[in-house]
Amino acid sequence: MNNMPAILVLAPLLGALFAGLAAWIQKQLSYYIALTAMAVSCFAAVSVLKDVVEAGTMQYRMAGWAPPMGIELKIDLLNAMVLVLISAIAFLNLVASVKSVEQEIPDRAPSFYVMYLLFVVGLLGVSATGDLFNLYVLIEITSLTSYTLIALGDKDRGHLAALNYIFIGVIGASFYLLGVGYLYITTGSLNMADVAVILKGIQGSSAVLTAFILCILGVWIKMALFPLHVWLPNAYSFAPVGFARVVAPLMTKVMVYVMIRLMVTVFGLDYILDTLHLADAVVWLAVTAILAGAFMALSQTDLKKMLAYIIVCEIGYMVGGAWLGNDLGMTGAILHILNDALMTFALFLAVGNIIYMRKQVAFSNLPGLFSAMPWTMAGFVLAGLSIIGVPPTCGFFSKWYLVLGAFEAGAYHFAAALIISSLVCAVLFFKVFEICFFASAPGDPDHHVAGSPQPIHYIHAAGHDRAGGDSGAGTHPPAGVMAEAPVSMLAALGLVSIAIIAAGVYAGTIVNTIILPFLQ
Amino acid sequence: MSDILSLIVAKYNFWLYIILMMIGLYAMIAKNNLMKKLVGMNIFQTAIILFYVSIGYKHGATLPIIQGGHGGHSAHDAVIRAADYINPLPHVLMLTAIVVSVATFGVAMALCVRIYQRYQTLEEDELRMRVSEKNNL
Amino acid sequence: MLWPIDLIVLTFVIFCAIAAITVRDLLGTAILFSAYSFLMCLLWAVMGAVDVAFTEASVGAGVSTVFFVAAVFRTSRRTKD
Amino acid sequence: MEILISIKPLLTVLVPLLVIPILVSSSQKPNVREAWIFGGGFVMFFLVASMVPAVLSGSKIVFTLFKLAPGADIAFAVDGLGMLFALVASSLYIVTSLYSIGYMRGLKEHGQTRFVSFFALAISATMGAAFSANLLTLYLFYEILSLATYPLVAHHEDAKSKISARRYLVFILGTSIGLVLPAMIYCYHVTGTLAFSTAGIFAGQLSKPAATVLLLMFVFGFAKAGIMPFHSWLPAAMVAPTPVSALLHAVAVVKVGVFSIVRVITGIFGVDLLAAFNLGTMVMVIASFTIIVSSCIALSQDELKRRLAFSTISQLSYIVFGVALLSPSGQLGGVIHILMHAFGKITLFFCAGAIFVATGKKYISQMKGLGRQMPVTFAAFFIGSLGVIGLPPTGGFYSKWNLILGTLEAGQTVFMAVLLVSSFLNAFYFLPIVYQAFFGKGKDDLSDAPVTIQEANLCLVVPLAITALASIGLFFFPRMFVDLIVLGLNL
Structure with a gap:
């Protein structure tokens, strides 16, 4: 039997154990153990994906017990993709984290790595398991570790943000658990495939309806679908950078995965669309989420907060796409899980680099970044364009499928919301680009780049002569001087940037080999 | 009328778990003190555990332990009827859930202590005020 | 006839829950909360979930209360509501 | 194919x-x-x-x-x-x-x-x-x-x-x-x-x-x-x-x-569909409006680059106009204007830049008499203007000619008036610049002393001379490009 699925999840778990122990010997050791564990997990994930693509769905029975009694890891194409995504992002982030953890929380670095690995175990488990109750436990492992990790962040507000996150997270998880309870009452099983078979016969039952609504509601709270999003912006922006970079792209996306898994595998799309007639309402909800997220992002003056609201907006994309009720929309939603994870990761990596050099990312701290950190900003621009949806970055292609799906379903309001949010994102990002591109603070017309003579026609236009123009330089010492982040952080950003383009140009391949076969 | 009453009586612990849940939810939303909110959270979680235990409960059933089941002959002789035993699976699940809830509770408590150390209060309105004061400085 | 017992216990459980969140002293809350947990254990034991009851008694009623009391001593007993 | x-x-x-x-x-x-x-x-x-x-x-x-x-x-x-x-x-x-x-x-x-x-x-x-x-x-x-x-x-x-x-x-x-x-x-x-x-x-x-x-x-x-x-x-x-x-x-x-x-009109909708729905006229109305209005705005601009910009706006609409005519000559004229206008307009921009580098002047009112100082530049400017207006011996003539033919072919004689009016406007906003540059007198240009030639450096003058000459060359040798368009649009 191929043990790769188990290795995939167990490697970080054992890694966490050893990293904790190794910290007693030497603090630095725990980092290398964590790195090794994630590398092993990443390798296993890739090999699992390869096997699944070649040989179809893979079932792994923990300790050999057969379902529905035993615990089963069931890995089909969707899981495999999400697993590769999680392990790769977690690994890359670990590479980038060594410096930022050193800077932010030097005294608690080992516990950071231990918690980090446990968090990743939770995410991987959520994506790999084929059992509804295990899903709950793993979600809670993920949440618990993320509470503690967020609390390691901002000294003033991190704790409060984490506590609010706990309250809402517990409600979400409890709703899900209740839903599972109802499912158990009606079906007597907890294995997803088993439940799905039994549910086919009893679709009219009100207990099933209750179960479904509770499960979905719980997952929505966990994924921060508007208006259940209030915990997210603070939690993500006050977390330590090393953790924000991984929780922002992965946590919500994994929850979207759970939603899609529940919809497609457990309850069945037929049940949801034909029996419930909720789809229209949910698409409207998604439209509201998209617009609200986009416009709330518009009013932020801190880059991290702005990105957090963009996540709220993007969640609307995926929920709406999944509920459109056709293959194109679902394809778009699944593709967007992958793409959005990559884009958000790249954005947060870039933000991490900026924080590493400048401590803060309020807009007033950003001027002159293009000349100071050209490589970081290149990655940031690319990811930003991807969020806007400019080809050939990957964001365009998921939007493509989503809008196509919206047309096919006749949901023109959803298509309009997608387009409007793209425009708002364009405004948002170009606002940031502009601030970073121009070296001076906004509204300071006297300024120009240090060391370059001012062009003559500009002087004509501005109405003052050359002699007066030279004094503007020097307000920003870093202008024109390179002050880039460490290589490890740049390398991670570079790889993700390549991935953004690659996921874009190979979108057709991804859809044809992974998503469409999964949906069939 | 008596139908409804009998429905309520027959499934009384399902109704009561809902009442407990609401109490918990109310405390989490409406209470001002963080500790009180935490108590509410715990009540909320135990309500769900109660729900699960109720799933397994059957009138007139007994604990799921088979007499002489280990190696004896009686197990083979007597027919085992599922209706005679309480379903043990939800119980087992709840062991995990309890551990999860206590872990959450512990983390939340630790956070409360930290918050108190920094802001000298656990009241939410006062906290909000002090946080915004800090931001403005 | 067993069910009146668990009905009585349930009533107490709810009473304790309401009291725990209304009393204006956090230490009182801690005590009532521990009583709540203990009654919950009892309820579960009555309902045949002995293993759950044991766990709740040790972990829920025991450890949680210790956490709570310790936390109250490290912060304050004051509460506005 | x-x-x-x-x-x-x-x-x-x-x-x-x-x-x-x-x-x-x-x-x-x-x-x-x-x-x-x-x-x-x-x-x-x-x-x-x-x-x-x-x-x-x-x-x-x-x-x-x-x-x-x-x-x-x-x-x-x-x-x-x-x-x-x-x-x-x-x-x-x-x-x-x-x-x-x-x-x-x-x-x-x-x-x-x-x-x-x-x-x-x-x-x-x-x-x-x-x-x-x-x-x-x-x-x-x-x-x-x-x-x-x-x-x-x-x-x-x-x-x-x-x-x-x-x-x-x-x-x-x-x-x-x-x-x-x-x-x-x-x-x-x-x-x-x-x-x-x-x-x-x-x-x-x-x-x-x-x-x-x-x-x-x-x-x-x-x-x-x-x-x-x-x-x-x-x-x-x-x-x-x-x-x-x-x-x-x-x-x-x-x-x-x-x-x-052009691609959308000819490749996505197709001429037949647009003709059937009579949508070409709608596009032509939009384009005509742009042609006339932006030409008028161009007249009032004093900054040379801005005048060129508005001229560009109007010339671009010629292309859209031509393609929307949906008749072979009209489409040929429109598309070939991509080429003709490119050479004409780039010459004009090169001249504007060269003037600015050499003298620092960017307003038309400052350029009186400048032509005697920079003869090559202004000669090129003249050729570029002819190209944009559509007069021989420049390539621009060829596209204007075909556009007018196209309006006749399509039976849209009303729109021929648009072309003629805008050509006059073009002439009005370009030719006075050239005239003033060669024959006008600047305010501080009182002395009759012979002006010294002060062209911009060679890197600037050579390109504008090349494009000006090319603009004339296109008048004599448009054959290859016409073939390309005929093949491309299946005319």
Whole structure:
């Protein structure tokens, strides 16, 4: 039997154990153990994906017990993709984290790595398991570790943000658990495939309806679908950078995965669309989420907060796409899980680099970044364009499928919301680009780049002569001087940037080999 | 009328778990003190555990332990009827859930202590005020 | 006839829950909360979930209360509501 | 039609891209850097030129890069239309490179490496747009081009360029995402393909109202074409250094906009569909409005570059106008105006830049008598003006002639008046400049002493002379280009 699925999840778990122990010997050791564990997990994930693509769905029975009694890891194409995504992002982030953890929380670095690995175990488990109750436990492992990790962040507000996150997270998880309870009452099983078979016969039952609504509601709270999003912006922006970079792209996306898994595998799309007639309402909800997220992002003056609201907006994309009720929309939603994870990761990596050099990312701290950190900003621009949806970055292609799906379903309001949010994102990002591109603070017309003579026609236009123009330089010492982040952080950003383009140009391949076969 | 009453009586612990849940939810939303909110959270979680235990409960059933089941002959002789035993699976699940809830509770408590150390209060309105004061400085 | 017992216990459980969140002293809350947990254990034991009851008694009623009391001593007993 | 599979179109797009890292790495050695620009430019041009015989013989060169969905790949296809545009852009890129070296060095501009890098990126995107096989690919390169030109417009990093760059993006990106993208996806939804074909892709699947809305979304959505009311980014973008204005805002960027509209009209809707729904007239009304109004605005501008910008807006609408005539001569005249206007207008921009570098003057009222000082420049300016007005012996005459023929063919004699009126307006806003420059007297120009010749440096003068001569050359040898268009549009 191929043990790769188990290795995939167990490697970080054992890694966490050893990293904790190794910290007693030497603090630095725990980092290398964590790195090794994630590398092993990443390798296993890739090999699992390869096997699944070649040989179809893979079932792994923990300790050999057969379902529905035993615990089963069931890995089909969707899981495999999400697993590769999680392990790769977690690994890359670990590479980038060594410096930022050193800077932010030097005294608690080992516990950071231990918690980090446990968090990743939770995410991987959520994506790999084929059992509804295990899903709950793993979600809670993920949440618990993320509470503690967020609390390691901002000294003033991190704790409060984490506590609010706990309250809402517990409600979400409890709703899900209740839903599972109802499912158990009606079906007597907890294995997803088993439940799905039994549910086919009893679709009219009100207990099933209750179960479904509770499960979905719980997952929505966990994924921060508007208006259940209030915990997210603070939690993500006050977390330590090393953790924000991984929780922002992965946590919500994994929850979207759970939603899609529940919809497609457990309850069945037929049940949801034909029996419930909720789809229209949910698409409207998604439209509201998209617009609200986009416009709330518009009013932020801190880059991290702005990105957090963009996540709220993007969640609307995926929920709406999944509920459109056709293959194109679902394809778009699944593709967007992958793409959005990559884009958000790249954005947060870039933000991490900026924080590493400048401590803060309020807009007033950003001027002159293009000349100071050209490589970081290149990655940031690319990811930003991807969020806007400019080809050939990957964001365009998921939007493509989503809008196509919206047309096919006749949901023109959803298509309009997608387009409007793209425009708002364009405004948002170009606002940031502009601030970073121009070296001076906004509204300071006297300024120009240090060391370059001012062009003559500009002087004509501005109405003052050359002699007066030279004094503007020097307000920003870093202008024109390179002050880039460490290589490890740049390398991670570079790889993700390549991935953004690659996921874009190979979108057709991804859809044809992974998503469409999964949906069939 | 008596139908409804009998429905309520027959499934009384399902109704009561809902009442407990609401109490918990109310405390989490409406209470001002963080500790009180935490108590509410715990009540909320135990309500769900109660729900699960109720799933397994059957009138007139007994604990799921088979007499002489280990190696004896009686197990083979007597027919085992599922209706005679309480379903043990939800119980087992709840062991995990309890551990999860206590872990959450512990983390939340630790956070409360930290918050108190920094802001000298656990009241939410006062906290909000002090946080915004800090931001403005 | 067993069910009146668990009905009585349930009533107490709810009473304790309401009291725990209304009393204006956090230490009182801690005590009532521990009583709540203990009654919950009892309820579960009555309902045949002995293993759950044991766990709740040790972990829920025991450890949680210790956490709570310790936390109250490290912060304050004051509460506005 | 013969289909050839060749990697050449891709190479054409890649060459300028591959040069960029070299440009960046040699930022400390300007001479090496400039050598590479020329190297890249010539390689690109020869690649394009090497495909001309095949295209002229009626073949189509295709290359599929990535498969996305059926009918919507990232793919290249070289036909006559794309070839015409690619030839224009790649040849003018070389000339402009020479010019920009003179200009940027002459003014000791900052950030020259950034400038040339984004310039190369922009030309690469232009090539991609020219060789696109379907609307998706075209849209892709259209967007890349928008983004690549942003740093060029904002080059000076001052308050004015900041506002202009912002306006530029709002218009260009706003329309392309807000109008073109949904329209394109809707097309794909209806037909399942986006590949250009002269017969159109809809095949009767579209009602008249839907077709009208879609067409309007495309015509206004490709705001680079400067159709009013989405034109005001173009005068604003004139804050960019003159080589940018010359190549991008007279040739590459704006022509990509027009080219896209031409592609949509001829390749997506198809002439027959538009004729059946009588939608050509609607587009012509929009274009005529832009032609007349922007010509009038141009008359009132004193800053030379702004006057040229408004002139560009009106000339671009000629192209849209011609294609929307839906008659063979009209379409020929419209499309060939891409070529003729490019050479004429770039000459004018080169002159404006040369005047500015040599004398620092940028307002028309300051240029009286300047022609005696800079005879070559103003002679070229004169030729450029003739080209834009459409008088012999310049290529512009050829396109105007065909446009007028086209209106007759299509029976739209009313619109012939538009062409004539606008030609007069063109003459009014260009020829006085030349007259004043040679024969007028500046205020401080009281003495009758012989003026000394003070041309700008050679790097500036040679390019403008070349383009002026080419403009005349096109009058005598338009044959090849006409063939390309006839093949491309299946006239």
